[in-house]
Every structure is written in C-alpha cells, then in structure tokens.
Amino acid sequence: MYLRYLEDLDAGGQHTASSDELAHLCGTTPAQVRKDLSFFGSFGKRGLGYPVHELTSHLREILGLKREWKVVIVGAGKIGAALANYRGFRQRGFKVIGVYDNSAEKIGLPWGEAIVRDIVDLERDVRVEEALIAVLAIPSDDAQSVVDRLVEAGIRAILNFAPAQIVVPSHVSLKSVNMAMELEGLSFALTNAMTSKGAA
Amino acid sequence: MYLRYLEDLDAGGQHTASSDELAHLCGTTPAQVRKDLSFFGSFGKRGLGYPVHELTSHLREILGLKREWKVVIVGAGKIGAALANYRGFRQRGFKVIGVYDNSAEKIGLPWGEAIVRDIVDLERDVRVEEALIAVLAIPSDDAQSVVDRLVEAGIRAILNFAPAQIVVPSHVSLKSVNMAMELEGLSFALTNAMTSKGAA
DNA sequence: GAATGTGAACCTTTTCACAGCG
DNA sequence: CGCTGTGAAAAGGTTCACATTC
Incomplete structure (x- = not known):
C-alpha cells in the first residue's frame, strides 16, 4: 500500500514524504508507518521524512517486483x-x-x-x-x-x-x-450498524 | 468461513460437529473455533459438539443473511x-x-x-x-x-x-x-522463500 | 467419556513517548 | 526545530488447561 501511494507522489514530483503524510494517505498512523518501514531498514532522514523515489525503489526490491x-x-x-x-x-x-x-x-x-x-x-x-x-x-x-x-x-x-x-x-x-464472503462481511457490518442504531 | 463448511456438513446430513472437526475443515484450531463462536453465544452441547443445522441458522442470522x-x-x-x-x-x-x-x-x-x-x-x-x-x-x-x-x-x-x-x-x-496487491503479496512471499533457501 | 465454555497465560501488534539526528 | 527510529507500555488476539455439562 505504501508503494502505491509513494508511486503517486513520485509521479507528482514530490521528493520527500513524512510518516504523517503517508499515514494520512494510507489511512493509518504515523507510528505504524515508521514501525512498518523500520522493519526493513532505516530509510528516512530525521527532520525531513522519507525520500520518495528512493523508498519506492527499496519497496519494489523488498516485494520482489524488480524481476519478471x-x-x-x-x-x-x-x-x-x-x-x-x-x-x-x-x-x-x-x-x-x-x-x-x-x-x-x-x-x-x-x-x-x-x-x-x-x-x-x-x-x-x-x-x-x-x-x-x-x-x-x-x-x-x-x-x-x-x-x-x-x-x-x-x-x-x-x-x-x-x-x-x-x-x-x-x-x-x-x-x-x-x-x-466479502459481501457477507458487508452484510454483517450493515446489520450491526443498523440494529445498534435501530434503523430499518 | 464456518458458515460455508457448516452448510456443506448440513447438506451432507451430518447433525453435529465438534470444534475439532470444524477447526480441521477451516484450517484453524479447536480453541479458536470455540472462542469465535462463544463470542456470539453458547451454541454447543458439552460432550457432543455443535448442532450443525441450528448453528448454520444462527450464523446466517448473525451475518444478516436472512433478509434480502x-x-x-x-x-x-x-x-x-x-x-x-x-x-x-x-x-x-x-x-x-x-x-x-x-x-x-x-x-x-x-x-x-x-x-x-x-x-x-x-x-x-x-x-x-x-x-x-x-x-x-x-x-x-x-x-x-x-x-x-x-x-x-x-x-x-x-x-x-x-x-x-x-x-x-x-x-x-x-x-x-x-x-x-494480492499478486504483489505472493511476489513477496516467493521472493523471501527463495532467497532464504538460496534457489534461483 | 467427550467436548464445550472460559479465565488465565502467552504471544503479537499497535501505540506512546522520547532520545537522537539532520 | 522537525521528524525518524525505537525501546517500553498498552492493547488485542491466540492458546492453554480445566471445571462444567451432557
């Protein structure tokens, strides 16, 4: 997911992205972003954020997307x-x-x-x-x-x-x-949302 | 997932199923099955297991599948x-x-x-x-x-x-x-399995 | 005897908070 | 000063083990 958004940022010419920004894009928290990325290495620069293009490349490597x-x-x-x-x-x-x-x-x-x-x-x-x-x-x-x-x-x-x-x-x-099963999951979510709010 | 397999068992005429059996079918553990089901109620009979048809019905109800x-x-x-x-x-x-x-x-x-x-x-x-x-x-x-x-x-x-x-x-x-993304997940799994075992 | 239901122990994941670096 | 990287704390999820019930 990070890769997806980093590619967008990269295409948009953005050079750097903070964990805050990535978290917001991906619907998670800054701490989560930092923990996730730190599992694979230390890609960021303190005070600055993560280098978009470079990190994109790292993630492609990690995911095994550099081969066919x-x-x-x-x-x-x-x-x-x-x-x-x-x-x-x-x-x-x-x-x-x-x-x-x-x-x-x-x-x-x-x-x-x-x-x-x-x-x-x-x-x-x-x-x-x-x-x-x-x-x-x-x-x-x-x-x-x-x-x-x-x-x-x-x-x-x-x-x-x-x-x-x-x-x-x-x-x-x-x-x-x-x-x-995906649809059934939605059915469950809907059912619960509706019964807890008393709607039809 | 439980519903899916219970339906099969029900169609096959089986009246009762133990947490052991369900766990085996679903690729999980008996304790997991019991905890999961107990979250919604106490459906089983001690010494016997879960009543297949009845539990199927309960799960349909819980998932909101009894309406259109x-x-x-x-x-x-x-x-x-x-x-x-x-x-x-x-x-x-x-x-x-x-x-x-x-x-x-x-x-x-x-x-x-x-x-x-x-x-x-x-x-x-x-x-x-x-x-x-x-x-x-x-x-x-x-x-x-x-x-x-x-x-x-x-x-x-x-x-x-x-x-x-x-x-x-x-x-x-x-x-x-x-x-x-699903495919990329497989790419990651493959990459890691291969590098840790040194294969091409 | 057989198998559930469940507190307690254990393990994993997420969040917090802050030292450290650019 | 801003933001990462990371131990420590908190939360969440799974497994254990056993009292309980059929």
Whole structure:
C-alpha cells in the first residue's frame, strides 16, 4: 500500500514524504508507518521524512517486483478475462504466459494477444516456461485437482478465486479471494450498524 | 468461513460437529473455533459438539443473511460481468437490481436477465429501490466521484474493485479488493522463500 | 467419556513517548 | 526545530488447561 501511494507522489514530483503524510494517505498512523518501514531498514532522514523515489525503489526490491514473474491463468471465464485484461499486471512485472481452459468451445478463441489453450497442456507449459505463479479462476469442484497438477509442475504461488478451501504443501504460497464472503462481511457490518442504531 | 463448511456438513446430513472437526475443515484450531463462536453465544452441547443445522441458522442470522439485500453493480466491464454472473449471490440473499455504465456502447446491452443502464440513473434507482450495497468495478479515476454519488443516494456499504483509495463517511462500510496487491503479496512471499533457501 | 465454555497465560501488534539526528 | 527510529507500555488476539455439562 505504501508503494502505491509513494508511486503517486513520485509521479507528482514530490521528493520527500513524512510518516504523517503517508499515514494520512494510507489511512493509518504515523507510528505504524515508521514501525512498518523500520522493519526493513532505516530509510528516512530525521527532520525531513522519507525520500520518495528512493523508498519506492527499496519497496519494489523488498516485494520482489524488480524481476519478471511468469503467470498462468487457469479458467477462461469472466474472472480470468478481467485479470488477463488488467494492464497493471504487465507493468508491474507479471507476465501472463498463457490462459487455459478445459471447454472445447473456448479453446482456440483469441484472448487479448494470445489464444486460450487446452488445459491438458498446462503442466508442460508451466514446466517449460518455468512459470511460478498461477491464478485460479475455475469452478470450485475442479479447483483442488488443478492445484495438485500445478504444484506437481512446479508452481510456487497461487491466487485462488474459486470459493473452495484449497490445500497446498508448505513450500507453495496461497492467497484466496472469495467475493461472496466479502459481501457477507458487508452484510454483517450493515446489520450491526443498523440494529445498534435501530434503523430499518 | 464456518458458515460455508457448516452448510456443506448440513447438506451432507451430518447433525453435529465438534470444534475439532470444524477447526480441521477451516484450517484453524479447536480453541479458536470455540472462542469465535462463544463470542456470539453458547451454541454447543458439552460432550457432543455443535448442532450443525441450528448453528448454520444462527450464523446466517448473525451475518444478516436472512433478509434480502439489494445490490447495484457499477461498471459493466469484465469484473462487473463476473459478479453479475455469479449465481451464489442471489442464493445468498444478494439481489442485483441493476448494472450501470457510462459507456454509450454498453448502455442498453443485455446483461443476464437485465440490461445495462445509464449511470445517470444510478442515484435515482438507488433511492427508489432503496439499495444499500454497491459493487464498484470501474476505472480508478472515476471511483471516488461515483462513491460520493452513491453515498449521497443512501448506499451504506461498498465493495470496491478499483485499485484506488476511497474515502467514505463513517456510517458507510467499505471493503476493497485489489488484485494487483494480492499478486504483489505472493511476489513477496516467493521472493523471501527463495532467497532464504538460496534457489534461483 | 467427550467436548464445550472460559479465565488465565502467552504471544503479537499497535501505540506512546522520547532520545537522537539532520 | 522537525521528524525518524525505537525501546517500553498498552492493547488485542491466540492458546492453554480445566471445571462444567451432557
């Protein structure tokens, strides 16, 4: 999050930013900003603040964004499309090397610059291209079996959009996004806000 | 998360579940499960476990899922499509009352059972239908101004997919999902796992 | 006997407050 | 003087362990 705002400041030509300013932008506290950053090093100048451009570079390094990551997208549905379309990915060093699906209707269809490939080629491509990150946007029922194949083929991180509990070995990182659960969280917040204030 | 798994157990005809079992399913610990549930009440029976069907019902009540929530989707792009398509929403009590866009090319196009509406009608529809939840799937630049209009029209919760920092008054709940940030989190995890193990 | 509910212990995260540096 | 960096204090969250109940 800090990186996001520092990039904006940098683009705006600002040379220096205080923990106060960053905290305000990110919706946190100055002390939090200083503790967070100090975990990785001592980037600021006392009396001045943090050098925007330099800190941006440090954070990119820390986050591993100075190299290119090869990504496969599994599932040529709407979510897969939204992701493949997202131009921010390429800029940030995530290169989509292929989009895969098991539906005969979709295989071969154009997909941005590429075409949708048959999911039977998934393992081979992951191995050959040495892709390390996979985005999973397929129905829940198929999720675990595809994950197992990905892991077997050498994938090391998975971003999962299927509303299913996925199991991975400890050397693989997993992050799940469940849209229904996000909405349910809002429902809970709303319900409580409303009952505590007595509104309809 | 508990609700998700309890529903599965209920559908499978299981009448009772121990904190041990739930913990195992959800990837947490029995003590955690008991503390979490006990926050809302005393639902279990000592020596037996939790009554699956009854607890499911309690959790739905707690999460505010026993009523219908009217939802507007703003942005008829790929993410909006993925969400509007998602059948789980309707089942869970989220009724999409309209999809809005500002692009002349998209307005009027069929969209599932409905058609894409002009975003100029957004406030009126939100007011008339008394929609309380909005899903935002539009470019970042337009996000804050649309949010302001939504809040003004009476929206009480927003699920935001634009990679922008949004500001809302305290009576409005906001949840942001940023796909680029999720991937960057994986990049960080991967980078650290790799450097600490010395792999390429 | 089996498994919950819960105070107490433990661990993590956030906040405070101030010494130290530019 | 302004603002960072950081120990120490406070708050928050998790785990333990056991009395209690079915």
